[in-house]
Amino acid sequence: MESLFTTTDVLLITKIAQKDQSALSALYDRYGKIIYAIAFKSLKSPEESEEVVLDVFAQVWRIAERYDTQKGRVDTWLFTIARSRILDRLRKLQRTHVSTTFSLDTTEIQPKADNVDLFESVFIAERRSRVIAAMKKLPDEQRLVIELAYYQGLTQSQIAEVTGVSLGTVKTRIRLGLKKLQSIFVTEEEF
Template structure:
């Protein structure tokens, strides 16, 4: 019998923490928080750009862990993957909320704001145009079923569950298609550069 690897020890330990959280063990939640709060915060901040909103995401994720820890299935995902999926979902929720709030504020004030055209460096404009062309060309090179789920996830901001519901696919199939499609995109773009 071989000894467990470091990853297996950590995963096993985190699974144990989740079992203790199911039993309403506050110290287990605190330990999980200490391990992942900074990572979750960093991911949220990268998308939201706001300290307050990022802190809200961290609190939302760990509040959700406290409520639904019994639903965690080690056969479906590692604990860190499960937490990061929740983080992505909470970040998307916050982005949608912020968009709705911004639209409501604008509507309630009922003021037209004309935005001044931002002057863009012509060289930067050309580079952006070239990148856009490169990505569009690369997207055309991958299979249609992979392109569709990538566009729904990245252009429309849908979660894996929402894509699965909309397309009639399983969540696992959606994740696999996104992963395969992104790998093919990376290869295509690297070849063209």
């Protein structure tokens, strides 16, 4: 059954390479919903996910003749294209929404308990102000990964995926950012 499915996919790609629109439509019917679901899982946006699906099939239309059966199955090829388009979208969203989506907002560190006494509330507010001021002193790339880790709760692997940088770079940026924050607080305590 799987070999028949794979053979059908290869036949569709061959026809798409010959600019057969009905073959593209059949491939879309077969994989469009799956690619949408994968995109939505990462992007959390119906509009962005639909754009990814359209981008994937537009790219398939343009480069179908480059598909090589020796390098892998059609579905693997499609999912690789989809992954690339999803990462492109995530990078674009990160560039355009860094200040709004990932920016440290004072409301994100608000005390949640109603039973906090006045002195503790003032202490927390002062500490929050110090953290926000210190975070603003970090380079943008270090501040971004720290905010994603500590305020968005993402793992280092998720941060690498969202930002499009390697896992090693994410780890280095977090480490350097935390060291810089530590030195900022140590310097403030000396005065």
